[in-house]
Amino acid sequence: MPQHSPDLPPELRPLAEMPLIKRLLARFFGYSLTRLHAQHRASWLHGQADGFRSGHSAGVDYGYKEGKLEGLEEGRQVLLIRDSRCTEHRPPNVDDLLFDDWRLPLSAELKKRMKADVARLLPAHAQPSAAQWKMIFSDTPSTSVIAGAGAGKSTTLVLRILLLTHYLGFELSSMTVVTFTRESRKDFINKLIELFALWGRGISFKEARDLVRTFHSRILPMVRSLPGFERLQAFENLSLRAAQGDEEVDSNPFDLRINDAQRQQLNACYHRLHRDDERFRELIKPLSRHALQLKELERDHPDVQKRMGVTELAAKRDEELCDAIEDLWFRAGAWPIKGIEPNRQSFDINGSTFHCHGYIPSLDAWVVLGFDPRENPQVTRPNAKLSVRAEWAVKRTLFQAFCRKPLIWLDSYESSRRVLASLAGDASAGPGFDYKVKGELASAPLLDCFVAAAGFIENLGLDVPGAVARMSFAKDDPDRFFFEALSLYWRALEDHLLDQKPPIMTYNRMFALFSEHSPENLKLLGDELLRPLSHLMIDEFQDVSPQIVSWIRASLAEIRSRGPAMHVGRAAQRSSLLCVGDDWQSIYGWRGSSPTYFMDFNKEFPSPSTTKVMLSDNYRSHQHIIDAAEHIVRAAPAIAGKKAKASGEPKALLPVNVLDRDDQGMAQRLTEHYRKGDSILMLYRKSSDKSLIEEHIQSVLNVDSSLPYEARRLKQLTYHSAKGLQADAVFLLGDCQHLTSSPFKNQVYRMAGLGKAGDSEPYDNAQKDEILRLAYVGITRAVSHCYWYVDAQDTQAANMPKASDRIGKGKAFFVDHRKSQITA
Template sequence: MTSILARYRQQLTKTLTDWFPRTSLYLKGPETPPTGQPQKKTRQRKAPVAAATTVERLQGAQEQTTPSPAAIYSSDFRAKRAQEQRMRTRVEQAVAAGVIQAPSPEQWKMILAKAPATRIFAGAGSGKTTTLVLRVVFLLYYLEIPQERLTVISFTKASCEELRRQLQRVLAFWEQPLTDEAARELVRTFHSALAQLARKELGVTQWFEQLSGQPAQGDEPENGLLAGATLNDDQRGLLLEAYADCYRQEPGFRRRVHLLLGLEPPTEEIEPSPDLLQPFVLIGERQPSPLPELFYGQACFAEALGIRVGSLKSAQLECSTRDRIFLEAMQQFWRQFGKLLKERRLITFNSAFAILTDRLQKKPSRALIGRLEPFTHLLIDEFQDISPQIALWLQQVQRRLAEEKAGPSLMAIGDDWQSIYGWRGSSPELFIHFDRWFPGSTPSQVLMLGTNYRSSPPIVADGERLLAKVRQKQDKRTQAAREATPEGHGVRVTTRFDLNRQLPLLLAEIEAQRRYASEREKLERCAVMIMSRGNAALKTLNSQLERQPGIRTCTIHRAKGLQAEVAIVLDDGQPLQPHPLRNALYAASGHFQQSYDEACADEALRLSYVAVTRGVSRVLWFTRQAQVAGL
């Protein structure tokens, strides 16, 4: 009887998914939250579920509608009306003193939120940083949450430093001065927060990602490789050493490497030769690279998805024979690399996340539980950029705190429309399906910061038009706070543009836009920002562009959070080429509705959106193509 009902339910769900995708969500019911190990069942590659059109439908339909037995969050913050009124009064005084801008009604909802688990969909230019600072003030000063039980997390050292500066300035007005040391404890990157915990729990002092001949800088490690930095000589040297050791010691590794590189079968001579470092073409990668660097890159990607590289069953993955041989060789290399790191008393950030997640999931010591106190109340910025590995760690941290009756809370602030780090394992699906990862006795509260205070209405409209074909997204609309001006405009596209041949034309355009920006009534700190996906076009431009105040060049990824009067984009807006191996790893993780290639196609459109929404009053786009995708 049970099997008949199951088949009927499955058939009904499939029919509703095909014809009424939103309705089908109601049939899913409570889901088992993801755990530290990838799911073994095959991922069902169904069409992505359409997003709800309102916050209420998102809470009622998309997430579980009954309490989860594994609920982490339960009790709301006990904020009294008098506390809220005192906060509002003091904010009015801060506005009058010119310390902050007056919060909007939607920003006040974030500042005074009572739910223990809250998602804030904060669009481009929505003023989320100031709102986040005021949220911290409310928690510390009015709800009297001890500072040692609160942590604010952002992704980069630069964004953390900006948050600290604003917090110190605002708290000074509240006559609650925050020292530099206290600000560093309060606001951290994920990796500095992890490093603090790993130092005490694992005795870690050195990270592979920070390995260099230079002395360590400060007490705040950052994984520069996540920001697109290349391996340095010391890191590359350690990879080569592990590669050579594995080649000498593992006959199976030698055989697989020779197959991959198209070399004759290995002989009795087991010393590595220069041929073993010839560039290897891995389908989907931007350029050929030596095998040890490719092994490292793909293993890191797998670990970011929450996969234990040593546990991968290559025979069960949907991939080519060539990719399967690559994976098997990668696993052997990764074991040898791990041994070498242990000998050198080094560790990777990925390994530390995995070890601590496992310890928390099994039977953590009282000492480890005590060290979780700073993570009792978490405010995480740019939540759309976290990876499954980080989400699994966060889940275990807050679950243990819940079991200790500490009353944990999590406010996740982000914008799925600006999720642009899929190549390093992040996905907006974690933010969109937040309650599956961080379940509560009731669904998380969902708030929207939908007013764009940066860009003009034409730019906001063109930005949203770029996202029309994105499949995994939260359905929302943004409203421009600025008024359109006759001199401004949305995205103007120059097609079939050849940078090498038409560089003088571009330089003249940049100068014209600089003059336009200098004549504006309100001058932006940056007059003209020129962005590209990669560095090649920027290097060509910088070689001819005279250094002038107010002109900045950067990749689109590094432009996030910045703005300029005029944004100039040099890009084709195209997705990366298909990557079969990463498609297989995506499926093996069991965490995603999309394939990796589908996710990359969405991400290309989101990257274009990020570029466009850097502009205040004008956007110019130069492409080699006949058109820009989405425009």
């Protein structure tokens, strides 16, 4: 039923609510009155009511809509006011910057005064460029300087130190300049003393040494400040203790050679662990068998196929061959060997009978003596057509292919002495066998392999046992036993070294003690030990390792956390970091270094403000040398925008000459340059190449070696050790080639977060870039002439990438004389 409004009188209620009869009468009367143009009061009232109702309804609708809109608008304005207040809970940001937000107080007047002094005191050719002045006057807490080869960075860095000390009054004790090697440190100290003297500031050799340091010489005092470590010795410095005080010692971080004092500690730890740890003994057995056993050859190997035809003939002469080789060993005092029973045993090799020389009961292995490489290769048995060496080579190949007994082949008198010492239980001797970790180029004594592998892992900022626990190897892979043995040995060695009087510790262990993993240890250091790191300047920064980076960041964070109280009463306030480097010259990845930290400088060393300087002028080489080197290296990832230009005295544009390997031709050309008075660098990749060349340049060597060292014009160095040097003529001997794949280094590279995400071979791929950088370093040593002698084909790694693949065809800066290129 429809509901009428209770506030209307009955006569104004809608017609629909009236009884039917009344509705009909009302309509009839209303219609009649309308025709008569008369009014019927009730009908009029009903019409009025209907109009009121419809108007009321429309008004209500309109008013409601208008009111709602106005209300919403007002509400919206209220909400906007309320939104200006943050209703969401958010914690404050974390300040993870390494520096306060500050600037060096460099006024325009101070800059003008220093520039005038430099113009007056330095010769015209030594005046800084605009980019060099930008580096000198950088006022931000952090500065990265990309300095290409020959950029004149050393003088610029000394002028930066002069700015801080002479013009701003900073104390020398508030800063450290870091160089990587003894040689570069010595050169920089001399330059520092020389330039300071021009400004009338005498600086003693000791003051300069205290300022210019290696990372190693800064970390050692930190550890010695800890209770109980006051007389701590660095393992890497052991051999140098007797010759000079520890404070004067700088170890070379890239020198992997182990001396007698170090080896004595390594061997003593090995024997104690071998005696006390059953698991370690079990691990050494498969390693020794694998290392000493003659390596197998497939029967379809070309050498096997070639020598199978003479098997029967070789068997007939085998006893006489055994006699001849034993005689050589006996005359050398290398046979018999204690611990090896000199019993000849017969073996069936491809249907013929051959013999061995002895048996080792402790290893259950038979022994065959080899032909020592130091013996005359032309030695021949009476009435024999082949030399003893050639007969022995045939026998060795047949044994490799067809002998499946445990067999140890002693290749040299030296290897026999190591086996003898080990079998005799000599505590001064090591395990007595060599080992080769997959991916390494050559085998080495087992403990040397331990040291090299552990050093690589620790340089990446990893703990050795922790890293080993995360590695994976195939069940039958001998490296599985090697790395488990390493894990046990390395922990034992660290304990053994600390037990010495005085205690000993490796530098890697020292850096780890004060890294980001152990920031609480930095709290133990006094201000005087941290203050020299307040204003830190690092040269060759592209060669830093993750381990060093972690120590630097931790030290800078601790300095900042101590605040202004650390600098009370001193002109040098707060802290800063200036790093100079060239990512194109990063060539120590095989030791764990990485250019990543320089390329991503702003991310790795967060600062409120950073200055980036690009030193593009090359004051050493002409443009063809620069362009050739950059053409080779440009395929490697690099800091964007790099392009060097030749500056200084104009030089004749001579292309880099690429030639086939020709020792005689190279010697002739080298001699011509020497006679003209040129300085010469001969750079080689393998020491055997150096020996071969020396036979052809003996006359030059005789003359040059008779001169005082400073006056010598010929230097023979590896590519790696030539960095920082230059010469009028550079001779590059050998290609730069990535030769192997390293499963273990790929694994730990991933653990250290290096390489691209998802890359299963990050170390190998980094090495493919590094060979290009190595060629760049070699070429950019040249002032005027560069000759690159490349072997026609290296069968060791024919399909592996090499730097010479990048030699540009049709480029003015290269002339390729190789026969393969001419015929092509």
